Each structure stands twice: as structure tokens, then as C-alpha cells.
Amino acid sequence: MYDVIVIGAGVTGAAIARELSKYEYEGKVAVLERASDICEGTSKANSGIVHAGHDATPGTLKAKLNVLGNQRMEQLSKELDFPFKRNGTLVLCFDGKDRDKMQELLKKGRLNGVEGLRIIEAEEIQRLEPNVSNEACAALYAPSGGIVCPFGLTAALAENACENGVEFYLNTKVERIRKSPAGYVLQTSAGIFESQIIVNAAGLYADALHNMVSEKKLHIVPRKGEYCLFDKAVGGYVSHTIFQLPTRYGKGVLVTPTVHGNLMMGPTAVDIEDKEGTNTTEEGIADLLKRGGLSIKRVPAEKIITSFAGLRAHEDGGDFVIEEVEDAQGFIDVAGIESPGLTCAPAIGEYVAGMVLERLPAPKKVDFKACREAIRGMADADEEERKALIEKNPAYANVICRCELVTEGEIMDAIHRPLGATTLDGVKRRTRAGMGRCQSGFCAPKTVEILARELGKDIGEITKSGGSSMFLTGYDKAEV
Amino acid sequence: MDKRVDILIVGGGPAGLAAAVAAKKSGADRILILERDEELGGILNQCIHNGFGLHTFKEELTGPEYASRYIWQVEELGIPYLLQTIVIDISASEAVKLVTAINKENGIFTIEAKAVVLAMGCRERSRGALNIPGYRPAGIYSAGTAQRYVNMEGRMPGKEVVVLGSGDIGLIMARRMTLEGAKVKMVAELMPYSGGLKRNIVQCLEDYGIPLKLSHTVIDIDGRERVKGVTVAEADENRKPIPGTEEYISCDTLLLSCGLIPENELSVGLGVSLNPVTAGPVVNESLETSVEGVFACGNVLHVHDLVDYVSEEACSAGEHAAAYARGGRPAEEHKVTLKCAGGVRYTVPSLICVERIDKEQVVRFRVGSVYKDVFLTVYYNNTVVIKQKKRVLLPGEMEQIKLKKVEMEKFPDLKTITVAIEREG
Numbered sequence: 001m002y003d004v005i006v007i008g009a010g011v012t013g014a015a016i017a018r019e020l021s022k023y024e025y026e027g028k029v030a031v032l033e034r035a036s037d038i039c040e041g042t043s044k045a046n047s048g049i050v051h052a053g054h055d056a057t058p059g060t061l062k063a064k065l066n067v068l069g070n071q072r073m074e075q076l077s078k079e080l081d082f083p084f085k086r087n088g089t090l091v092l093c094f095d096g097k098d099r100d101k102m103q104e105l106l107k108k109g110r111l112n113g114v115e116g117l118r119i120i121e122a123e124e125i126q127r128l129e130p131n132v133s134n135e136a137c138a139a140l141y142a143p144s145g146g147i148v149c150p151f152g153l154t155a156a157l158a159e160n161a162c163e164n165g166v167e168f169y170l171n172t173k174v175e176r177i178r179k180s181p182a183g184y185v186l187q188t189s190a191g192i193f194e195s196q197i198i199v200n201a202a203g204l205y206a207d208a209l210h211n212m213v214s215e216k217k218l219h220i221v222p223r224k225g226e227y228c229l230f231d232k233a234v235g236g237y238v239s240h241t242i243f244q245l246p247t248r249y250g251k252g253v254l255v256t257p258t259v260h261g262n263l264m265m266g267p268t269a270v271d272i273e274d275k276e277g278t279n280t281t282e283e284g285i286a287d288l289l290k291r292g293g294l295s296i297k298r299v300p301a302e303k304i305i306t307s308f309a310g311l312r313a314h315e316d317g318g319d320f321v322i323e324e325v326e327d328a329q330g331f332i333d334v335a336g337i338e339s340p341g342l343t344c345a346p347a348i349g350e351y352v353a354g355m356v357l358e359r360l361p362a363p364k365k366v367d368f369k370a371c372r373e374a375i376r377g378m379a380d381a382d383e384e385e386r387k388a389l390i391e392k393n394p395a396y397a398n399v400i401c402r403c404e405l406v407t408e409g410e411i412m413d414a415i416h417r418p419l420g421a422t423t424l425d426g427v428k429r430r431t432r433a434g435m436g437r438c439q440s441g442f443c444a445p446k447t448v449e450i451l452a453r454e455l456g457k458d459i460g461e462i463t464k465s466g467g468s469s470m471f472l473t474g475y476d477k478a479e480v
Numbered sequence: 481m482d483k484r485v486d487i488l489i490v491g492g493g494p495a496g497l498a499a500a501v502a503a504k505k506s507g508a509d510r511i512l513i514l515e516r517d518e519e520l521g522g523i524l525n526q527c528i529h530n531g532f533g534l535h536t537f538k539e540e541l542t543g544p545e546y547a548s549r550y551i552w553q554v555e556e557l558g559i560p561y562l563l564q565t566i567v568i569d570i571s572a573s574e575a576v577k578l579v580t581a582i583n584k585e586n587g588i589f590t591i592e593a594k595a596v597v598l599a600m601g602c603r604e605r606s607r608g609a610l611n612i613p614g615y616r617p618a619g620i621y622s623a624g625t626a627q628r629y630v631n632m633e634g635r636m637p638g639k640e641v642v643v644l645g646s647g648d649i650g651l652i653m654a655r656r657m658t659l660e661g662a663k664v665k666m667v668a669e670l671m672p673y674s675g676g677l678k679r680n681i682v683q684c685l686e687d688y689g690i691p692l693k694l695s696h697t698v699i700d701i702d703g704r705e706r707v708k709g710v711t712v713a714e715a716d717e718n719r720k721p722i723p724g725t726e727e728y729i730s731c732d733t734l735l736l737s738c739g740l741i742p743e744n745e746l747s748v749g750l751g752v753s754l755n756p757v758t759a760g761p762v763v764n765e766s767l768e769t770s771v772e773g774v775f776a777c778g779n780v781l782h783v784h785d786l787v788d789y790v791s792e793e794a795c796s797a798g799e800h801a802a803a804y805a806r807g808g809r810p811a812e813e814h815k816v817t818l819k820c821a822g823g824v825r826y827t828v829p830s831l832i833c834v835e836r837i838d839k840e841q842v843v844r845f846r847v848g849s850v851y852k853d854v855f856l857t858v859y860y861n862n863t864v865v866i867k868q869k870k871r872v873l874l875p876g877e878m879e880q881i882k883l884k885k886v887e888m889e890k891f892p893d894l895k896t897i898t899v900a901i902e903r904e905g
Contacts, residue, residue, distance in 0.1 A: 306608025
């Protein structure tokens with residue numbers, strides 16, 4: 001019997017778990033995740049933006065949690081050692097007639113408590129961003145906007161929660177939920193779990209879980225967003241995150257540097273039916289390049305290294321749904337966490353932990369470890385650090401991914417740390433091996449070999465991302 | 481380990497090996513080869529098919545056999561090399577080049593070299609760079625990655641295969657996968673012609689009844705965990721899919737053979753100028769890049785079709801690097817620019833200093849599409865000096881033409897040499 005079970009190991013679930021791990025729960029806290037790794041759903045495919053907070057309607061949960069989450073991110077990035085950069089954002093206005101919309105955004109931002117907002121004119125735009133389109137006549141400048149590595153953030157939160165005693169169960173899909181006298185019984189693909197309190201952070205599937213316990217139904221629509229990622233050679237094309245004035249479907253296509261120095265464009269916004277529909281489409285990519293292209297002077301399309309699609313969990317009401325379910329005591333929904341969900345995660349963690357504590361009080365842990373160390377990468381290390389790493393373990397001198405300069409040492413660390421990688425994608429998201437311009441053509445076989453060796457498996461058992469995503473299908477001539 | 485060398489060679493594949501051997505034979509003393517893999521030979525080690533060396537050795541060798549001919553020479557000549565060593569930075573200060581590398585035995589170290597030969601080879605264009613829509617499951621490999629698995633690890637990357645792109649590696653892998661027990665359902669090629677050698681189309685596809693669909697491409701990838709199938713469609717003359725021609729082909733593997741990209745990240749870091757057409761360094765007659773004393777050869781310079789030409793080119797780069805390291809090269813006085821016209825995409829070199837040519841200058845180039853019954857014409861300034869009838873010129877095959885020094889010297893005001901494809905007599 002657990003005190004609290006969080007369903008879903010995305011950024012929201014991980015943030016809640018990390019916050020709960022600050023408290024001494026006798027019956028323990030667990031996180032259940034259906035995928036083979038943390039950060040496998042919406043959290044892995046999004047813009048990686050730490051929004052300033054001028055978009056949400058004042059008074060909504062989104063508005064409140066966005067500004068708070070943005071404020072928390074910097075301190076958190078120091079405690080948990082993940083890449084975060086406050087690069088500032090520009091919301092471009094292309095038509096004098098739209099200036100009132102920009103003013104409205106400024107007003108909303110100020111009401112939401114966003115600091116430093118101001119309107120800048122074409123000349124200043126060009127000075128800040130020489131590659132932004134000359135058509136941009138004005139922009140809302142938000143110096144507090146930032147960028148973060150979504151995998152880095154999620155892994156940091158989850159690893160820290162794990163180190164502080166939260167139990168993580170991967171490959172554990174919740175199939176049925178039943179109310180019991182003491183709380184809830186969860187029937188999962190990996191057995192029965194019982195808990196007093198359930199936190200439903202199941203992303204796209206939060207409605208399905210909610211609907212198992214409540215008569216008041218939720219409905220979540222997967223809203224697809226496609227992206228293109230560009231080579232680091234054009235990573236400095238813009239330095240701020242460049243938005244356009246928002247539309248009904250969201251904040252439009254943005255152009256941004258990533259914390260790792262790539263350039264990224266996206267997302268589109270198309271409501272679909274399939275919650276697993278993470279395929280990119282010809283129309284989607286063409287649309288995002290066309291629309292994103294309006295913001296900049298030239299789209300360096302020849303420098304695209306990959307494209308991908310993510311699904312936002314859009315709840316019909318349009319706001320986050322973070323509340324105890326009216327007709328299911330002890331069942332807390334954290335649903336509809338679409339943009340700016342990544343930004344809000346730290347604030348959602350605090351907010352939900354507060355709700356849990358109210359229902360089930362617990363003392364603060366005296367030995368809570370607030371800090372976590374990231375995988376030390378050779379790519380970002382200076383000469384001294386590099387030498388020290390190699391001295392510690394010569395595997396840091398064996399370069400596996402040449403595009404991103406990732407070594408065997410880092411991959412071994414990624415495998416052996418808490419909630420370590422067991423798949424090729426798991427290694428990729430933790431170390432960046434395979435994220436470069438060759439897209440793992442050279443390093444994938446080597447990474448597979450290291451995974452097999454370190455996990456005591458045959459290379460034929462190693463998958464790309466769990467399930468039946470086998471990398472190999474047998475031996476030569478096995479079928480001849 | 482000697483931290484000061486005359487010539488440092490980045491890459492121990494066919495280009496690096498031939499450059500090292502030639503440099504040594506022409507008198508260079510202290511040479512060092514840095515190779516990132518576990519053995520010398522580069523990509524030839526996974527090319528276990530035959531057909532290598534017909535020009536160089538007048539016999540048919542496999543890739544590893546061809547490589548071993550050069551590896552033996554490197555061993556015999558006592559040329560030092562370091563394996564599993566990756567170069568992470570090259571910089572030039574005055575006449576000295578500093579090459580920083582990393583390996584398990586030595587950690588991070590810097591070598592001072594008089595001359596550097598860039599021989600890093602190329603990489604394959606990825607699914608991401610091709611921007612093929614669809615899911616991102618396991619089962620999508622570049623043909624070279626699959627080749628490594630099948631030929632070096634003895635493992636099958638898949639059982640039912642569609643190959644996109646008819647580059648040579650794709651054709652070779654269609655045959656290899658078939659021989660190893662897979663069913664290769666189709667090779668689709670976006671262009672109306674194959675990018676591979678004619679002999680490979682015959683020996684790898686036709687002999688095995690594997691259909692080659694020209695002007696066809698993959699427009700969607702199905703399967704969330706492992707590839708389940710791909711949608712192939714016919715492409716119009718603008719290479720856009722034609723609606724209504726879509727065909728779903730079930731398969732568990734998609735192999736990509738859609739072009740090779742010279743790996744010039746180190747070169748760019750060093751300040752070497754690249755030719756946007758080849759994505760390789762701009763070089764002069766000595767195969768010397770825009771950075772003095774830095775030479776380039778093999779697939780890092782421009783993608784070759786036959787390894788024999790790589791060896792030939794690398795040999796020349798090695799000799800020139802040795803001459804540079806020795807000092808006393810003739811001063812550059814008479815500089816000539818090479819230009820392309822009428823379907824010639826590029827030339828290597830693109831600059832010539834007449835004084836520095838020995839007897840003749842080899843100019844290598846490729847054409848942009850299929851040409852039949854045309855003339856290959858070379859102009860010195862505006863004068864035609866060479867005119868050769870060509871029955872067929874293919875984009876997949878590298879061409880070369882030899883220019884004699886004595887001919888050039890007859891044109892004291894020679895400023896441009898133009899290599900052109902022309903239709904009319």
C-alpha cells in the first residue's frame with residue numbers, strides 16, 4: 001500500500017514526484033510509467049521553451065503557474081544541473097493593424113506578473129536579431145523567456161525523486177482503477193498496486209484514467225505539433241526565441257535556438273484523433289517551414305537534420321485541470337497540461353504536492369538531497385575537466401558519437417545512474433549520442449554494443465525505445 | 481609518441497593510407513596517421529564484395545583485400561599510426577598546424593605538424609536530412625550502417641527490405657541482404673536515373689530480380705515501434721510525388737542510400753573554405769586547401785565512385801604534402817581558375833598554379849544529369865584545346881581529364897580553364 005502513486009513519468013509526473021520526495025511518507029511514493037523509459041510522451045517532443053507568461057488569460061491556472069514556473073526554473077537548473085538559458089523572447093507583429101493585439105498581450109503579461117515586458121520597434125528588432133524578417137514592424141520583447149532541455153529537465157527531476165526514495169515502475173501500464181476502502185487499487189500490466197492517493201499525470205491518457213473513477217467525464221484531444229531541427233552550423237541564426245502573434249490554435253510557429261546550440265522551428269497545431277499519432281507529415285513540415293519562414297529572412301532548409309512530431313494534451317476547457325476529482329476523493333487530476341506545461345512543471349509540482357499534503361500530511365524529510373549531478377559531457381567540458389574525466393575513467397577518451405562528441409564514459413554513466421537508460425533512445429536523450437548531423441548512422445551500432453555489455457544482454461535484445469522496437473532481427477543467413 | 485611530425489594524416493581509410501605511403505616514398509620522414517576506428521582500412525573493411533582495384537592492381541579485389549595492400553605498405557615502410565583515436569580540433573598558427581586528438585591510451589594530446597592531410601571520408605545522408613515523413617520506428621538504417629551489421633557483426637538488421645536510393649552502397653546492400661536471407665522488395669530512386677555504377681545495377685539488382693523503380697520515392701513510414709511498411713509514390717519531373725500513384729509496401733526495414741556528405745566539420749573549424757557543390761574543400765593543383773599546408777583527398781574532398789581514384793588522388797596529395805613539408809616549392813606566379821559549364825557540376829581542383837604542376841594535371845569532375853553523344857570540351861581562356869566525343873556521361877560516375885603542363889605554358893596569359901559539356905559539333 002502506497003501513500004501516493006503518480007501515474008506518468010513525464011515532466012509533470014516527475015516534478016510532482018520530486019516535490020513529494022521532500023516529505024517523509026511512511027507508506028512511500030511511487031511513479032508508474034507505461035513506457036520503457038521516463039520522458040517518452042509529450043515531454044520528449046515539444047519546443048523546450050520556458051515561456052515568460054504573457055499568453056495565458058489572467059486568472060487561469062496556466063497564467064498563475066507559468067510565471068511561477070518561469071521564476072523557479074533558474075534555481076532548479078542549478079540544483080538539478082540541467083541546461084537552461086534565459087535567452088529572451090520576441091513576439092513579432094507584421095502588420096500595423098495588429099498592434100492592438102500586441103498591446104493586449106503586453107497588458108495580459110503585466111497582469112500575469114511578467115517582468116521586463118516592452119514593445120520594441122523594427123530598428124531594435126533588427127539590432128537584436130539581424131536574421132529576423134524585415135516585415136516585422138514591432139515586437140513584444142520578454143527578457144524573462146528562456147529555453148531548456150526537456151529531456152534534461154525531466155531526467156533531472158525523476159532521478160532526484162528516485163534518489164530521494166520515490167519508487168519508479170517502468171513498463172507499467174495502468175489498465176483499471178477501482179476504489180477501495182483505503183484508497184484505490186490499480187490493475188496494471190505489471191501487477192496490482194494500491195495507494196491512498198492517486199495523482200493522474202498521464203498526459204494524453206489522463207482523460208481515460210479520470211473517466212475510470214468519475215462520472216464527470218474529461219476529454220483530451222491530441223493536438224499534433226511538427227518540428228524541424230537544424231544543424232548546429234546554423235544554431236546561431238537567431239539568439240532569442242522568435243514567436244509570431246498567437247492564433248486560436250496556440251502560439252504559432254516559433255524559431256528558436258536550443259540549449260544545445262541547434263536551431264529549431266515548429267510546431268504546427270492540428271487536432272487529431274490518434275493518441276499515438278506522432279508521425280510527421282509532408283503537409284505539416286511544409287506548413288511549418290512556410291509559416292516559420294515568415295519570421296526570418298531565409299529558412300536554411302538544407303541544414304535540417306531531423307523532423308519530429310509531438311502531441312499536446314489539450315483538454316476541451318482549454319485550461320490545466322489540476323484538482324481533486326469531485327466524485328473521487330483522493331484522486332487528483334493533473335490533466336490538460338499543454339503549453340506552457342514544461343515551463344509550469346516546477347510550479348505544478350509544488351501546487352500538487354500542496355494538495356496531497358493537505359489530504360495526507362507528512363513531515364519534511366531531514367535528509368532530502370536537493371541537488372543532483374548531471375552526466376558530465378566531454379563536449380561542454382574545458383580542458384581541465386576533460387583531463388580529469390579521462391583520468392577517472394579512460395572510457396571518457398573513447399569517442400562514440402563524433403557529431404556531438406559523446407564518449408563511452410558518458411554512455412556508461414547514463415546507463416548506470418538512477419533510472420538509467422536501457423534503450424538507444426534512452427541513451428540519446430541523456431547524452432545526445434545520435435542527436436547530431438549524422439543522426440546516429442555511425443554511433444548507433446557502438447551504442448547498442450555498450451548497452452548490451454553494460455546491461456548483460458545480447459545486442460539482439462537492445463531496442464530503440466522498448467516494446468518491439470528491436471534494432472536487429474537475428475543472424476545472417478538465419479532464414480536461408 | 482612523437483609530438484612533432486612532418487605530416488599528420490587525419491583518417492586511416494583508403495585516402496589516408498595512400499597519402500601516407502606516397503608521402504613516405506617521396507621522402508617525408510615523420511608521418512603519423514590518426515584513425516578513429518579499431519583498425520586501418522576505413523569503410524573498405526565492411527565492403528566485402530569484389531570489384532575493387534581493377535584500375536590500380538589490374539585484378540578484382542574485395543574491399544578488405546584492397547585496403548590490406550596499402551596497410552602492408554604502411555607497415556613495411558614503418559609509418560606510425562594510432563587507432564581508436566579521434567581528432568577533435570585542428571588549428572593553424574603560422575607554418576605549424578596543431579592537431580588535438582583523444583584516445584584511451586594517451587588521453588587528450590596535441591601534435592604539431594608541418595603539413596596536414598585531411599582524409600576523413602564522408603557520412604551518409606540520414607532520414608532526417610531527407611525529411612521523409614512518417615513515424616520514427618526502429619528499422620530505418622543508412623545502407624552503410626546495415627552493411628556494418630551484416631558484414632562485420634554477422635547480424636541482420638531486417639528481413640523484408642525496401643531500399644530508397646540507388647547509390648552504390650544501396651545496390652550492394654540490396655544484393656547482400658538477399659544473399660543473407662532477406663527479401664528485398666524494391667529499390668526506389670527519386671531521380672529518373674540511378675546514382676550508382678551501371679555494373680552494380682546489373683550485378684546487384686538485375687541478377688537477383690530486384691525491381692529498380694526510377695522516379696519513385698518513399699513518402700511515408702509506417703510503424704510505431706518497428707517499421708511495418710512504407711508508402712512509395714511516383715515522382716514528377718520536379719521530384720514531387722504524384723497523387724494517386726501511392727503504393728503501400730509492407731516491410732520491416734528501410735535502407736537509405738541517398739547520397740554521401742563529406743565530413744568537413746574539422747576542416748570548417750580550421751577555416752578551410754568549402755565548395756558548396758561538393759561540400760568538400762576548395763583545392764588547388766596540389767590538392768591544398770585554402771589553408772596553406774593543409775591538403776585534402778578522398779571522399780572528404782569530393783565523393784568518389786571508385787576507390788582506385790581515391791588512391792590515385794590521395795597519392796598526389798601525399799606527394800604534395802611531402803613537398804610542402806620539405807620546403808622550397810616553386811613560388812606561385814601563374815594562377816589559373818577552373819570553371820565549369822554546360823552540365824559540369826564542379827572540378828577538382830578549382831585553382832591551378834602552373835609552376836607547381838609536375839608534367840600533367842588531373843582534373844576530376846561530375847556531371848549533373850545523363851548526357852548522351854556530347855562533347856567534353858576544355859577551353860584555355862576562349863580557345864578550345866581539348867574536344868572529346870563522349871557517348872554517355874552519367875551523374876553516378878566520376879570523370880577525369882588530363883591537362884598537360886607544356887600545353888598550358890603555351891598560353892602565357894592563361895587565366896581561366898573551362899570544362900564544358902557541349903552538344904553541337
